[in-house]
Amino acid sequence: MAADLTIGKLAEAAGVNVETIRYYQRRGLLEEPPKPPGGHRRYASEQVRRVRFIKRAQALGFTLSEIGALLALDTACICHDTRALAARKLALIEQKMADLAAMRDVLGGLVRQCDTGTGQTACPIIDVLTRG
């Protein structure tokens, strides 16, 4: 389960810039593999998925430090603080899903309206995220 990528291949496979990989390492989101003294580092191919996860989670509105916390859950399902964190993130995720569902419904309605020619109606997309 390794396949040993260079940083350039890793970046390419994950669809990001090499500098981004290095940035994530500095941020502690990605560990940097030990460097063979006077040589180049090699990356396990699982790292590709890790980077993609980061990018996707960002697209869902999570910051890099939230993502760091989520990734930490991956290796530390132990203590009870972890459970609490997971539960909090879960609530946040459910909130986001609800907001998205509301937007989806409005946009769906809008598309349908355009299709059926029932023209001029207001499309109250804003009305949708109003709770809270």
Place this chain on the structure above:
Amino acid sequence: MAADLTIGKLAEAAGVNVETIRYYQRRGLLEEPPKPPGGHRRYASEQVRRVRFIKRAQALGFTLSEIGALLALDTACICHDTRALAARKLALIEQKMADLAAMRDVLGGLVRQCDTGTGQTACPIIDVLTRG
């Protein structure tokens, strides 16, 4: 349906900084009401909802310019470009929801694991956003 807020009250009601309101005006996300010559502007209370919408949509990973496009749909359900835009956003939203659902399932499983004491299992949150 107005109630005429000052910029300060609008900002407070929406839970943002006054400067943020002004920034959104500059970005064209919020129109600035006409200024009574040599006086202060007044804002209709609907604007509160508009600002909240912007904030929520940001939390869902939309950029301000995407949000501008979504808001534009609100007043322009007319042409066929609009329909296309709405349909594209709809697909994006569905993608986001699917990603969130996957994360939710993993986190839910994690919480349940913690609860039932079935300790050391790996929690493959990353595995979850791997498609694509």
Place this chain on the structure above:
DNA sequence: CTAAATGCCGTACTTAAGTACGGAGTCAAG
């Protein structure tokens, strides 16, 4: 075995999204 491509690393620049500031004008409570 050499040349072009990569990698390493530190530092500096960029972009998006705000936030802060300063000086002048305006509003509103006492």
Place this chain on the structure above:
DNA sequence: CTTGACTCCGTACTTAAGTACGGCATTTAG
């Protein structure tokens, strides 16, 4: 009718998340 809070506007600063650069080392394709 004054005083303190608020508004206006322009400009400048900040933070998060990258991106670029430059000089040197190493790797790899021909």
